[in-house]
Amino acid sequence: MNTPFAIEVDKLTKRFGDFIAVNAITFKVKKGEIFGFLGANGAGKTTAIKMLIGLSKPTEGMGKIAGFNVDTEPEKIKKNIGYMSQKFSLYDDLTVVENIQFYGGIYGLSRKKIKEKTTEILEELELTEVSKSLVISLPLGWKQRLAFAISMVHDPEIVFLDEPTGGVDPRVRRQFWETIYQVAEKGRTVFVTTHYMDEAEYCDRVSIMVAGKIEALDTPHNLKQQFEATSMDEVFLKLAR
Amino acid sequence: MDAITVEHITKKYGDVLALNDVSFTVGKGELFGLIGPDGAGKSTLFRILTTLLLADKGKGTVAGHPIVNEYKEIRKKVGYMPGRFSLYQDLSIEENLSFFATIFGTTVEDNYDLIKDIYVQIEPFKKRLAGKLSGGMKQKLALCCALIHKPEVLFLDEPTTGVDAVSRVEFWDMLKKLKTKGIAILVSTPYMDEATLCDRIALIQNGEILKIDSPQQMISNFEKPLFSINSTETYRLLNYLRVQNFTESVLPFGENLHLITNEPYEASQIEYHLKIAGFSDNTAKTIQPTVEDIFLDISQPVN
Ligand SMILES: Nc1ncnc2c1ncn2[C@@H]1O[C@H](COP(=O)(O)OP(=O)(O)OP(=O)(O)O)[C@@H](O)[C@H]1O
Ligand SMILES: [Mg+2]
Numbered sequence: 001m002n003t004p005f006a007i008e009v010d011k012l013t014k015r016f017g018d019f020i021a022v023n024a025i026t027f028k029v030k031k032g033e034i035f036g037f038l039g040a041n042g043a044g045k046t047t048a049i050k051m052l053i054g055l056s057k058p059t060e061g062m063g064k065i066a067g068f069n070v071d072t073e074p075e076k077i078k079k080n081i082g083y084m085s086q087k088f089s090l091y092d093d094l095t096v097v098e099n100i101q102f103y104g105g106i107y108g109l110s111r112k113k114i115k116e117k118t119t120e121i122l123e124e125l126e127l128t129e130v131s132k133s134l135v136i137s138l139p140l141g142w143k144q145r146l147a148f149a150i151s152m153v154h155d156p157e158i159v160f161l162d163e164p165t166g167g168v169d170p171r172v173r174r175q176f177w178e179t180i181y182q183v184a185e186k187g188r189t190v191f192v193t194t195h196y197m198d199e200a201e202y203c204d205r206v207s208i209m210v211a212g213k214i215e216a217l218d219t220p221h222n223l224k225q226q227f228e229a230t231s232m233d234e235v236f237l238k239l240a241r
Numbered sequence: 242m243d244a245i246t247v248e249h250i251t252k253k254y255g256d257v258l259a260l261n262d263v264s265f266t267v268g269k270g271e272l273f274g275l276i277g278p279d280g281a282g283k284s285t286l287f288r289i290l291t292t293l294l295l296a297d298k299g300k301g302t303v304a305g306h307p308i309v310n311e312y313k314e315i316r317k318k319v320g321y322m323p324g325r326f327s328l329y330q331d332l333s334i335e336e337n338l339s340f341f342a343t344i345f346g347t348t349v350e351d352n353y354d355l356i357k358d359i360y361v362q363i364e365p366f367k368k369r370l371a372g373k374l375s376g377g378m379k380q381k382l383a384l385c386c387a388l389i390h391k392p393e394v395l396f397l398d399e400p401t402t403g404v405d406a407v408s409r410v411e412f413w414d415m416l417k418k419l420k421t422k423g424i425a426i427l428v429s430t431p432y433m434d435e436a437t438l439c440d441r442i443a444l445i446q447n448g449e450i451l452k453i454d455s456p457q458q459m460i461s462n463f464e465k466p467l468f469s470i471n472s473t474e475t476y477r478l479l480n481y482l483r484v485q486n487f488t489e490s491v492l493p494f495g496e497n498l499h500l501i502t503n504e505p506y507e508a509s510q511i512e513y514h515l516k517i518a519g520f521s522d523n524t525a526k527t528i529q530p531t532v533e534d535i536f537l538d539i540s541q542p543v544n
Contacts, residue, residue, distance in 0.1 A: 016373075040405040041377025042366075086376050086403070140279035163376065167324070167402035169278045169431050170533050171540050174492055181476065195377070195405050196432075198495035220496065231495060233406060240407045 003067070006031045006158050006189035007052065012061035012070075014047050021047040023212035024061060029205075031157070034180060034190045036200050039209030040240040045193045046086060048209075049160050052191075053083050066157050079107070082151035082159035086166065090147050092136035096127055099135055100150060107154035121149045141172035148179060158189040165194060177202050197233035206232070208239050215239055242305055244269050244394050244425030245290065250299035252285055252448075259285045261448040262299070267394075267427055270420050274439035275429040276532070278540050282448040283429040284324055287398045290427070291321045304393045317345070320392035322383050324399050330372035334363055334382055337371055338389060345390030355422075356385040358415045362408065376403040384412070388419075395419065397428040401435065413438050433533035442532070444539060451539055456532050463530045465489065465538065468500045468511055472523040481518065492537055499534060500525075 007029035014022040022044040029035045039045050050056040052065055054074025063070035066080040090099050100121055104114035122128045125145050135143060144164060151159055161180075165173045177199065184190050192203070200206050200220060207217040216223060216239055220232055229235045245267040252260040260282045267273040275283045288294035290303055292312035301308045304318040328337050338360075342349050353360075359381050366374070371382060380403050387395065401409045413435060416426055428439070436442050436456060443453045452459065472478045479498055482491040489501040500511070511525040530538075 040407055041362075041381070041403075042375040043405075046375060163403060166376075167279075167399050167431055169540070170433060170536055172279060173431075177493070195403065195409075197406050198493075201495040202493070236406050237410070240405065 004030055005064075006033070006066060007035075007191065008062075008064040009052070010062040012048065012051060012063050013059050014044070014051060014056065015059045020212050022051070025209070025212075025214045027207055027214060027217055029189060029191060031189055032184060032187045033204045034184050034192065034202070036203030036206035037191060037193045037209070038200055038206055038236065039193075043209040043240075044212045045209060046162055049083075049162055049191075049193070053081055053160055054078050079154065080156055080158065082154070082156040084147050084151040084159070084161045084164055086162045090135045090143060090150070093134060095132050095134055096122070096138070096146060097131045099146070100153065103150045103153050109154060117153050121146075121153070125149055141168060141175070144168060144172070144176060145179065148176070152183070152188075156188070158191065159183065161190065161192040163193050163195065165196060165199065173199070197231065197236055200232040200236070208236065210240055242269070243267060243302075244271070245273075245301070245303055245427060247286075247290070247301045248299055250286070250289060250296045250301060252282075252289065252294070252296050258448050260289075260296070263445075263448070263450055264299075265443055265450065265453055267425050269425055270423045272416060272420050272426045272428065272438070272440045274436050274442040275427065275445055276433070276436045276442050276536060277429075277445035281445045283445060284398055285448075287321070287323070287396050287427070287429070291319060291396055292316060317390075318393045319396060320387035320390065320394075321396045322387040322398060322400050324402070328371040328379060328383055328386065331370060333368050333370055334374070335367040337382060338385055341386040342389045347390050349389060352389055352391045355388050355391060355419070358411060358418075359408075360385050362411075377405055377408065380404050381408070381412075393424060395424055395426045395428075397426065399429050399431060401430060401432060409435070433531060433536055436532045436536075444536065446540060459532065459535055460530055463535055463538075466502045466505045467528055467530050467534060468502070468506075468508055468525050469494070469528045470498045470500055470511065470515070470523055470525045471496065472498075472515070472520050474520060478515070478520055478523065481520070490538070494533070499528075501534075501538065 005028045010026050011024040012022060013024050037045055051058045051070055052063055054070055054077040058071060065077045068076040097118060100118045101114055104117055122131050165176055180190055205219050207214045223235050227235045227238050243266040248264050250260055250263045277283055289296050290301060292308055292315050303315045306314045339349050363378050363381050384400055401412055430436060441453060441455050444451045479491060479493060482488050482500060487502045489503045491498055491500045508525040508527045512523060515523045
């Protein structure tokens, strides 16, 4: 079972009562791809991501993540993916090291492995000096990179990033995208949402959701041609309302 | 009379200097932007001016009232939207809004025209609990709640974080309208295209104000040679340019790279150099900076 796809989604749907938050979306994401999942507020991005990572059951439709079925194998999916939520899920009142150990534990890593990972993350992010500081005292940009590293503590094949750069300043956003590129270069698949349209240009392909449906999906280059636009910002403004 | 005055305000947390001798004024009907990296001290300043936190040194006034002695008056006259939402998650959209109207002794109907442009976007869901809204929908509701008592001075700490690109445009159109009603607005934002829409901006870093000016003036004062370069091999070109002697800085800007050189060049010289270096299809243009270029130029790298 060796498919070239990390994510395969077919008519995936989520209803809350009579409200359809995600309306029969269908798409595939290749392994190693940086896939931008765009859309206006309330379009259904976070709701879709929650189904893709096995946190919420689809009302209808099918999804396969790393070869596992979102409906019947959510536990296997959780072990094979990383997730960074719209509000990073670090514990503010734990130290940097404690946060890493905590998540390592949740993912069932051995003690030895957790130790290795801790050293690796502290060194890569140059956080060794503040390893014993409470997370609450770190600048937002550091928290965000720590949250990203921790979401990959178990070496997942795919990472889901829900607005990882929300509220982050222009310099730190650029550093963060460097890290995304490095992760993708190692062959991991990155599935990312953002409201910064310059970041949409950094993705291999992007989809744009409008009111629960995917209305466009292609490379940034092709989308700009298709919508006769000079930037992704323009494409988005034309489509999203 | 100025809507906000800040004189030599200093604030320390332990031995961290969050604000260092900060001074500026905001006029009535002025839209004033605070622009700076994460941790620059913006939110601390918001908390001091909204009387939630005391400064160690310095003084200030809001709507004519000194911030320390007349905090009760100030709280009635300002609207504040903190970085983190201050909504009641277990109340609906509608209930949150009328709650905020009631505590200020007004009604939603009285000031509906102030919030209308943004509120219509979430109104179809008005029975939904705030806890079940998407991130951007929460931001929109929080803004409506901050405005519903028709404040004289509005403090917005990153109001558009998480707000989509279309709504951001509408949001700023609305701020422009509030200005014409004489409301003074102090706003922080990580979006540099929004900074450009302010009357004046203060660039703030490590608790100090580096510059205060209109965005247009900052742009025309920028003197470094700046180029926008397009290539099909953006990432390779970025890594190449980073290590060249003539490069002062090079950063991605959407599909282009922006290059600042340490000496003046013609764009054609840059193009030629890059062709020789194997980037056959590149184009280079001399450009005017945006506020984002200026921000990146003066903000120090984090590590
Ligand atoms: N538990 C729930 N009950 C009812 N409605 C919900 C629930 N969760 C989400 N919704 C609704 O589903 C829609 C999609 O929300 P979602 O959070 O997926 O949007 P989003 O695309 O992530 O938006 P944003 O860009 O603002 O984060 C919204 O209208 C939201 O209010
Ligand atoms: Mg969301």
